[in-house]
Amino acid sequence: MYPLIELYEITDNLLKKFKYKHNLGEILSEITDTLEKIEKELTSKGYGKVWKELKENYDRISELKRKFNEVFSELSNYTSSEDVLSSIYPEIYAVLSREITDPDFAEETIREYMKRYENGDEEIGKVFREVSSMTLEGFKETLGKLGIWFDSFDWESSRKIRSLARKVIEEVEKLPYARREEGALLLDLDKAAMEHKFISELFGKDKPGKFIVQRSDGTSLYTTRDVAYSVYKFREYGAKRVYNVIAVEQTREQKQVKATLYLIGYKDEAEKLIHFVYEMVNLKGMRMSSRRGQYYSLDELIEDYKKVMVRTYVENQKRKYKSIESPEKLDIEKLNETFNKLAVASSRALLLSIDPSKVLTFDPRRLEEYGLGSWIIYTFVRIQGILRKAFNYEPLDNLEKINSDALKLYEKITNQLKDLDPVERELIETIQEYPSTLLEVYEYLKPNKLLEYANNLCIVLNKLYETLPVLGEKDPIRRNTRIILVLLSFIILKDLLEIMGFPLIKKI
């Protein structure tokens, strides 16, 4: 980054000095345009040969123009992210701009720290852990809002993983496909693919490439430690299968990790290492980039959703009662909790609404249009209302009782089933699809199918109690049939909401 700025400043100063009105990009554009005209003229007049000679220079200028554009856009991104940083975190910005005066020196220092860290320098290790703990706390806080927690964390710097990483390097070095280039240890996977079907099939038409395992200064790379960590997960934890939930950008890297594992003797493990690929989340008309300070955080998403929930609630109350209940009658505490839960459900639904292999694009200014989560929760609340009246107790607090009561009901109506209404039949068909849906989700790693199924179930449910009376049905057999259908849907929906991590709500 630093040389780019320097280059820009130099050219900019030069242009100013010579009082050029145009910037470098415009000048380059002009040159290439002129050259294009010249090409046409020359070839039309039969001077193709002359053009060929000129062409070489022309290409060089085009290349220069391309580079300039790259530099310029990078620079403007950089300055804008600097602005963002200085406005959001002025303290951090002040410290950084005071402390980092020479970027090269800063980078060198980082490298030095890395080396000491790698060699087990306890003092520097402590600093590293302190910093990562702080970020980790942030992660825990944000994800905690969504009900996500972690059983445990592994430190890459742990003695165990460090020694495994050293072992990986040793093992790789023994391989016939390994060699040193300028001090760095490199594993030639292209060569290995020619002799191992596993690797050639893993990469398909793609070139496996060369995999750097150790830097020339002797330190390991993230990827090396990833191999070591995989060994750790299988051997230390005794994992039967390992799912790495990692973004699509690292598809190739994950394959290289697999191939390396395979080559150093962990064949079985390599096959059981599964990369769960997911795509990025984009905002409508804006590319997210934390490096450039352009982002929309999960915390913001939850907060914004909460506002949408409050707005919807107020509107519904107004329509229902023509006015909002007086403040003293409202249990603000409880309402707030409900809005939080709805916001969590909505946020999770948004993230689950698309196949993980596709890019999710949404417009944060129109969150109310992505209300799938709250609509499912609402349906769940509604069918609980029906069951509560049917059985006279709280369904979610008496799951076993409701199951046995359902069986009793079923015994009463068995062999007496009457013709079913189309909507009832539709609901039964949907319920039947549940097991195969779960299997599909698991087999193809498509959690979005869970949400899709839940949505379908809710659509049919809404249709059912909108078109047919459940508790109001006079015929006892039909009535019981419908109660059982609602009950089954309730059990499935509860199951689904738990799998998807939606909070369970009894009443709104």
Add this chain to the structure above:
RNA sequence: GGGCCCGUAGCCUAGCCAGGACCAAGGCGCCGGCCUUCGGAGCCGGAGAUCCCGGGUUCAAAUCCCGGCGGGCCCGCCA
């Protein structure tokens, strides 16, 4: 330059792997109804699609094959 993924109404998606009841389904938005006692964050109806383009295979293609175009990602000492 090479590889992988994606391209379906104004918008977001399902269907594609295992071709057939798809003259393509759902949601958002739009238009018109229903303030029907189990909760109206609902229900019913309507308008809106060259399934990116062009070939091929087949009795049959959104789906399979080939070639384009457009977008994203990745291609050796970052994580």
